[in-house]
Amino acid sequence: MSLALHTIPEPRRRYLRSVRPSGPMSITVDGAEYINFSSNDYFGLSQHPEVKAVAAEALANYGAGAGASRLVTGSHPLYAPLEARLAEMKQSEAALVFGSGYLANIGVISSLAGRHDLILADKLVHACMLDGATLSGAKLLRFQHNNLADLQRLLEKRTENKRCFVLTETLFSMDGDRAPIQEMLALCRQHDAVLISDDAHGLGIVEHYPDSSHIQIGTLSKAAGAYGGYVCASQEVVDYLVNHARSFIFTTALPPATVAAADKAVELLANDESLNERLFDNIILFNSILEGNLNVANEQIMSPIQPIITGSGGAALAAQGALATQGFWVQAIRPPTVPEGTSRLRVTLSAAHRSEDVERLAEAMGELIA
Numbered sequence: 001m002s003l004a005l006h007t008i009p010e011p012r013r014r015y016l017r018s019v020r021p022s023g024p025m026s027i028t029v030d031g032a033e034y035i036n037f038s039s040n041d042y043f044g045l046s047q048h049p050e051v052k053a054v055a056a057e058a059l060a061n062y063g064a065g066a067g068a069s070r071l072v073t074g075s076h077p078l079y080a081p082l083e084a085r086l087a088e089m090k091q092s093e094a095a096l097v098f099g100s101g102y103l104a105n106i107g108v109i110s111s112l113a114g115r116h117d118l119i120l121a122d123k124l125v126h127a128c129m130l131d132g133a134t135l136s137g138a139k140l141l142r143f144q145h146n147n148l149a150d151l152q153r154l155l156e157k158r159t160e161n162k163r164c165f166v167l168t169e170t171l172f173s174m175d176g177d178r179a180p181i182q183e184m185l186a187l188c189r190q191h192d193a194v195l196i197s198d199d200a201h202g203l204g205i206v207e208h209y210p211d212s213s214h215i216q217i218g219t220l221s222k223a224a225g226a227y228g229g230y231v232c233a234s235q236e237v238v239d240y241l242v243n244h245a246r247s248f249i250f251t252t253a254l255p256p257a258t259v260a261a262a263d264k265a266v267e268l269l270a271n272d273e274s275l276n277e278r279l280f281d282n283i284i285l286f287n288s289i290l291e292g293n294l295n296v297a298n299e300q301i302m303s304p305i306q307p308i309i310t311g312s313g314g315a316a317l318a319a320q321g322a323l324a325t326q327g328f329w330v331q332a333i334r335p336p337t338v339p340e341g342t343s344r345l346r347v348t349l350s351a352a353h354r355s356e357d358v359e360r361l362a363e364a365m366g367e368l369i370a
């Protein structure tokens with residue numbers, strides 16, 4: 001039988017490449033070494049000696065895998081301090097760790113919302129929020145990106161008998177700009193809606209807005225340098241999720257070493273201010289060199305995600321290639337990840353980048369795009 005699979009034509013087609021980490025912020029691809037400016041390890045915590053030490057200890061003590069789901073025999077004692085730390089950081093009553101940010105988003109959204117409910121999602125939210133909305137069976141409407149008036153318009157049209165959930169990211173993954181969380185929470189309170197925000201890129205960067213009707217999802221795979229996802233919410237919501245979120249119930253728990261690494265990383269994020277200082281020094285340096293030169297999409301430049309819009313996908317790929325010849329790995333991002341005509345280079349900066357490398361990249365990009 002022929003599966004008649006649809007093949008994505010060039011240049012849209014995606015390929016997997018083998019990429020070996022070869023230093024704190026460097027990678028080796030096809031035998032050549034590059035400085036990695038496309039990782040979401042914003043604080044370099046995946047390589048932090050204290051993070052690696054606790055992971056190694058947990059690996060030695062407990063082995064490589066958890067062996068079962070958290071509800072069977074996989075809820076290791078290491079989860080409790082991590083969940084307490086996350087709840088404290090986000091100032092929520094409780095927290096629950098999932099297998100990944102993707103699993104947290106689909107599990108939370110699909111179990112809280114049902115087919116009689118309404119979901120209003122920012123136009124640019126991550127695919128996993130939309131997948132959660134689809135799984136929930138709720139009616140899904142999109143509002144213009146970060147547009148409070150458009151959100152209000154949709155909230156006002158809503159009929160009384162539907163529960164309503166509003167979905168956004170805190171720091172948007174492809175544009176690096178921030179949602180007006182405080183204003184959105186006020187609108188949600190006014191219209192009896194629940195805000196679900198995905199803080200995948202904001203951990204340790206974006207301030208928190210505790211509110212009993214705010215459900216905060218995030219990942220331990222990016223700024224925390226480990227792996228896993230989480231939700232911070234009321235104890236009532238967390239108890240509900242333990243019993244209803246299928247992507248929590250029907251999957252194996254994280255390896256103990258990963259939980260230990262995430263816990264140490266979140267502890268460092270909460271307490272080591274030098275991490276934040278080094279990241280923001282690099283962000284300021286990058287922008288000071290490029291200011292006025294480039295078509296930087298976001299005015300809020302205090303973001304580790306720096307998109308440089310090229311328009312066409314071909315131009316983004318060509319720029320990526322030119323930077324690679326100079327030893328920089330910068331990812332070209334094209335549709336369908338971003339809207340048509342907004343292909344871009346997505347530079348991600350980290351506290352672990354050396355300032356001279358940030359400077360050389362900014363200069364190379366300035367010459368390339370000028």
Ligand SMILES: *Cc1c(COP(=O)(O)O)cnc(C)c1O
Pocket residue numbers: 100101102103105126128169173198200201219220221228229
């Ligand atoms: C990366 C990402 C996720 C998924 O998190 P994982 O832990 O990698 O599964 C979810 N939401 C957003 C906005 C992301 O950027």
